[in-house]
Amino acid sequence: MSALANHAFAKMNGIGNEIVVVDLRDSMGNLAAQVTAEDARAVASPAGVPYDQLMVLQPPRLQGTEAFIKIYNSDGSEAGACGNGMRCVVRRVFERTGQSAVTFETRAGLLNCWQGPAPDLYTVDMGAPKFGWQDIPLAEEFRDTRYIELQVGPIDNPVLHSPSVVSMGNPHAIFWVDDVNAYDLERFGPLLENHPIFPERANITLAHIVDRDHITMRTWERGAGLTRACGSAACATAVAAARLKRTNRIVEMTLPGGKLGIEWRERDDHVLMTGTAEFEYEGRFDPALFASVA
Numbered sequence: 001m002s003a004l005a006n007h008a009f010a011k012m013n014g015i016g017n018e019i020v021v022v023d024l025r026d027s028m029g030n031l032a033a034q035v036t037a038e039d040a041r042a043v044a045s046p047a048g049v050p051y052d053q054l055m056v057l058q059p060p061r062l063q064g065t066e067a068f069i070k071i072y073n074s075d076g077s078e079a080g081a082c083g084n085g086m087r088c089v090v091r092r093v094f095e096r097t098g099q100s101a102v103t104f105e106t107r108a109g110l111l112n113c114w115q116g117p118a119p120d121l122y123t124v125d126m127g128a129p130k131f132g133w134q135d136i137p138l139a140e141e142f143r144d145t146r147y148i149e150l151q152v153g154p155i156d157n158p159v160l161h162s163p164s165v166v167s168m169g170n171p172h173a174i175f176w177v178d179d180v181n182a183y184d185l186e187r188f189g190p191l192l193e194n195h196p197i198f199p200e201r202a203n204i205t206l207a208h209i210v211d212r213d214h215i216t217m218r219t220w221e222r223g224a225g226l227t228r229a230c231g232s233a234a235c236a237t238a239v240a241a242a243r244l245k246r247t248n249r250i251v252e253m254t255l256p257g258g259k260l261g262i263e264w265r266e267r268d269d270h271v272l273m274t275g276t277a278e279f280e281y282e283g284r285f286d287p288a289l290f291a292s293v294a
C-alpha cells in the first residue's frame with residue numbers, strides 16, 4: 001500500500017503554481033516510506049489533488065536541517081528544485097513551529113529560508129546557478145551558454161532561437177522575446193522540453209526584458225506543462241539576463257500568476273527568491289487513489 005494512503009496533505013500555491021505539501025516525517029518509524037512516481041501520478045489524477053509539484057518532507061539527513069525534501073512533477077518525474085513549492089513548505093512549517101528561519105535539504109543542496117521582508121513574504125536562498133554545459137546538462141559541448149544553438153520553426157526564419165541555459169538544480173532554457181504572449185508555448189514547449197539537446201529534458205521560458213529592473217516571463221515546465229508560475233525559472237531568467245548585462249542583479253519578475261523578487265547576490269553568487277505562499281485547504285489522500293499502484 002502507498003505511503004500516502006490516508007496521509008494528510010496541504011494544498012497550497014506559490015503565485016498560482018499548484019503545490020501539494022506532504023509531511024512524511026511523522027512516519028519516521030517507516031523510513032522506507034517512499035513516494036513512488038506512480039503515487040505522484042495518482043495524486044495528480046483528476047480523482048486526486050491535481051497539482052504542478054508535490055513536495056514531500058522526509059526526515060532530515062543532515063544536522064541542522066529541518067527535513068529532506070523530495071520534489072515530484074505531476075508526471076511523476078523528480079526535480080532538484082522548486083522555488084514556489086519551497087515557499088509553500090516554509091510557510092507550512094513556520095505556521096506549525098513558530099520558527100522564522102529554517103534550512104532544508106533537497107537533491108540540489110541546502111536551502112536557507114526565512115520569513116520576510118514583509119509578514120506575508122518568504123525568501124528562499126536557492127543557491128548558486130550553474131552555467132557549464134555539463135551542469136545544465138546539455139548533450140553536447142557549448143562553450144558559451146549565454147546563447148546556444150537551438151531553434152524551432154523554419155531554419156531560415158526560426159520562431160524561437162538562441163536561448164540562454166542555466167541550472168538552478170534543475171535545467172532551464174530561456175528564450176528572449178518582445179512579447180511572451182505572442183508564442184504558442186503549449187505547442188513549442190513540449191518540443192523544446194523533450195529536445196535531444198536536453199538529456200534530462202528542460203523547463204522552457206519565454207522572457208521579455210522590460211528594463212534593467214523588470215522582466216516578464218511565461219514558462220512551460222518540465223514534467224508539469226504550462227504553469228502560472230515557476231520559481232526556479234524566475235531565478236534562472238534573472239541570472240541569465242544579468243549575465244548578458246541586460247539587467248541589474250536585483251530584479252522584479254512578473255509571471256502570469258504574480259510577482260517574485262530575485263537577487264543574484266554579489267558576495268556568494270547565491271540567488272535569493274522572495275514571494276508569497278498561499279494556503280488553500282488540507283485533507284487526507286483517499287486510499288482508493290492508490291489501488292492500482294503496485
Ligand SMILES: N[C@H](CCC[C@H](N)C(=O)O)C(=O)O
Pocket residue numbers: 017052053073078079080081082083084085170171203221222223224229230231232233
Ligand atoms: N518542473 C521543474 C520543477 C518545478 C519548478 C517550479 N515549479 C518552481 O517553482 O521552481 C523541473 O522539473 O525542473
